[in-house]
Amino acid sequence: MSVNLGNKPYQGLMQKKESLAKSKPLPPIVLRDITEALSVEWRYNSNSIEGNTLILQETKLVLQGGITVKRKSLREHFEVVNPHEATD
Numbered sequence: 001m002s003v004n005l006g007n008k009p010y011q012g013l014m015q016k017k018e019s020l021a022k023s024k025p026l027p028p029i030v031l032r033d034i035t036e037a038l039s040v041e042w043r044y045n046s047n048s049i050e051g052n053t054l055i056l057q058e059t060k061l062v063l064q065g066g067i068t069v070k071r072k073s074l075r076e077h078f079e080v081v082n083p084h085e086a087t088d
Contacts, residue, residue: 039063043080052076 026034044059054062054076058069062080069077 036064043083046083047076047079050079052079054080 040060040063041056043063044054044056047054047059054069054072058072059080061067062069062077068074
């Protein structure tokens with residue numbers, strides 16, 4: 001696979017990569033924030049594929065705020081909070 005080094009999106013990506021490399025090691029709070037954001041997005045995408053109707057913002061509220069969303073089933077909430085037990 002050849003890469004067009006003159007490609008602007010590629011150049012922008014490489015600049016971001018270099019900037020990130022200069023920032024290492026990342027502060028613990030930044031790592032925590034990245035981990036939390038990825039966890040929310042992973043659960044949202046995984047559940048959405050399976051038919052869960054919670055949107056990303058609702059998924060975040062359920063995970064981080066422990067709330068329930070109107071007009072959404074308890075099953076959908078359980079799939080977000082504990083995806084392994086929801087399918088057992």
